[in-house]
Amino acid sequence: MKKTVRPAYHHGDLRNSLLAAAEALLMEKGVAALSLREVAKATGVSHAAPYRHFRDKAALVEALAATGFKRLQHGCEQAALRHANDPARQLTEAGMAYLLFATEKPAIVHLMFGGSISLGACGADLQQAADAAYASLARIVGNGQQSGLYQQADVMDMTLTAWSAVYGFSLMLTGGLLGKRVSTRAKLRLQGEAIAQILLNGLLRR
Amino acid sequence: MKKTVRPAYHHGDLRNSLLAAAEALLMEKGVAALSLREVAKATGVSHAAPYRHFRDKAALVEALAATGFKRLQHGCEQAALRHANDPARQLTEAGMAYLLFATEKPAIVHLMFGGSISLGACGADLQQAADAAYASLARIVGNGQQSGLYQQADVMDMTLTAWSAVYGFSLMLTGGLLGKRVSTRAKLRLQGEAIAQILLNGLLRR
DNA sequence: ACCTGAACACCGTTCAAGT
DNA sequence: ACCTGAACACCGTTCAAGT
Numbered sequence: 341m342k343k344t345v346r347p348a349y350h351h352g353d354l355r356n357s358l359l360a361a362a363e364a365l366l367m368e369k370g371v372a373a374l375s376l377r378e379v380a381k382a383t384g385v386s387h388a389a390p391y392r393h394f395r396d397k398a399a400l401v402e403a404l405a406a407t408g409f410k411r412l413q414h415g416c417e418q419a420a421l422r423h424a425n426d427p428a429r430q431l432t433e434a435g436m437a438y439l440l441f442a443t444e445k446p447a448i449v450h451l452m453f454g455g456s457i458s459l460g461a462c463g464a465d466l467q468q469a470a471d472a473a474y475a476s477l478a479r480i481v482g483n484g485q486q487s488g489l490y491q492q493a494d495v496m497d498m499t500l501t502a503w504s505a506v507y508g509f510s511l512m513l514t515g516g517l518l519g520k521r522v523s524t525r526a527k528l529r530l531q532g533e534a535i536a537q538i539l540l541n542g543l544l545r546r
Numbered sequence: 547m548k549k550t551v552r553p554a555y556h557h558g559d560l561r562n563s564l565l566a567a568a569e570a571l572l573m574e575k576g577v578a579a580l581s582l583r584e585v586a587k588a589t590g591v592s593h594a595a596p597y598r599h600f601r602d603k604a605a606l607v608e609a610l611a612a613t614g615f616k617r618l619q620h621g622c623e624q625a626a627l628r629h630a631n632d633p634a635r636q637l638t639e640a641g642m643a644y645l646l647f648a649t650e651k652p653a654i655v656h657l658m659f660g661g662s663i664s665l666g667a668c669g670a671d672l673q674q675a676a677d678a679a680y681a682s683l684a685r686i687v688g689n690g691q692q693s694g695l696y697q698q699a700d701v702m703d704m705t706l707t708a709w710s711a712v713y714g715f716s717l718m719l720t721g722g723l724l725g726k727r728v729s730t731r732a733k734l735r736l737q738g739e740a741i742a743q744i745l746l747n748g749l750l751r752r
Numbered sequence: 753a754c755c756t757g758a759a760c761a762c763c764g765t766t767c768a769a770g771t
Numbered sequence: 772a773c774c775t776g777a778a779c780a781c782c783g784t785t786c787a788a789g790t
Contacts, residue, residue: 454661504714534703542748
């Protein structure tokens with residue numbers, strides 16, 4: 341055989357290996373304790389190697405956060421498709437999908453909304469992923485208004501309110517603030533739906 | 547005179563000096579870049595001195611966050627007093643007071659809600675400050691329900707929704723996500739009131 | 753009691769050098 | 772092109788020692 345194992349050079353996809361290792365370490369030890377050197381070691385590569393694939397530590401963290409926003413966007417789009425004629429349901433389900441994600445990967449949510457990252461001053465990839473997710477949510481809110489279900493308020497204001505609620509509640513969830521109140525999947529669904537109900541009530545016309 | 551200046555020993559209130567220096571550095575360079583050594587240097591003291599007053603870096607950061615929660619609580623109580631017979635106004639004004647604080651000291655808000663801190667696993671002081679702030683908000687929501695203004699939902703659910711919205715919106719504010727939309731005090735007030743309006747609408751009985 | 757200075761084990765980042 | 776190893780300037784934390 342011509343091709344031999346090259347122990348020095350890596351498997352051709354070091355970038356993704358690093359991201360996976362970073363996510364695992366993030367889950368384990370939290371945002372603050374995440375170190376690039378440890379990520380490198382876990383991937384079996386020298387501590388300088390990641391710099392071939394990420395400009396700096398922030399760039400790696402941003403890439404991880406971007407996956408979260410893509411997931412949020414995906415949840416919105418799925419909900420919009422599945423409940424095509426029920427804007428209220430679209431909003432509730434999109435929110436619930438995100439909350440489930442938040443319990444699965446709390447560390448990523450911390451990254452997305454936790455201020456470790458400044459969405460005001462970040463790379464183009466992350467910026468774009470966040471904008472796309474926001475646009476998806478805005479579309480769902482827009483559906484509700486066009487159908488005459490919601491009041492005639494600024495769509496942007498309504499979207500901002502919904503986004504803030506998701507933002508805030510997901511962080512409370514991952515921050516362990518809620519404790520026993522959402523200790524099971526069933527309880528989480530109940531709590532999420534209760535909040536969605538109030539939020540929705542706020543959007544409806546009177 | 548018997549009393550002479552003692553350049554080695556500090557002014558008797560190193561703890562507060564450290565907190566002030568930390569807050570200034572926080573404003574300047576963000577949460578991530580805050581270092582205990584730099585705080586010590588800015589205070590004119592050795593890098594080991596802070597350990598006389600704080601168990602570790604986290605303890606100092608938590609003490610700073612606690613001041614934010616006290617402020618939030620204070621805003622709620624002021625609003626409750628000033629608009630004693632107008633629960634809706636209480637909620638709006640408490641929220642606005644906090645948003646103004648968020649623009650004044652964004653770094654502190656980052657600390658409070660940004661996940662640098664885990665309210666689930668933090669010192670007793672911070673825990674207590676956060677709980678007290680939450681209780682103040684709950685009281686305002688309770689006022690609205692007792693007066694018959696709000697729907698007959700769980701007060702906890704309603705408080706959680708309001709808290710999440712404040713939580714989320716304040717972080718978007720400090721994260722620079724909103725940009726020109728809230729570039730002036732007047733715009734901020736408009737945006738804050740728009741969101742409060744929607745939220746309030748959600749709490750009202752139909 | 754309160755603070756210092758040296759020490760330790762870590763960081764992120766850079767850069768010449770190897771294949 | 773992709774990775775290594777040494778180097779640099781920083782961290783947080785500990786601890787004997789000073790006043």
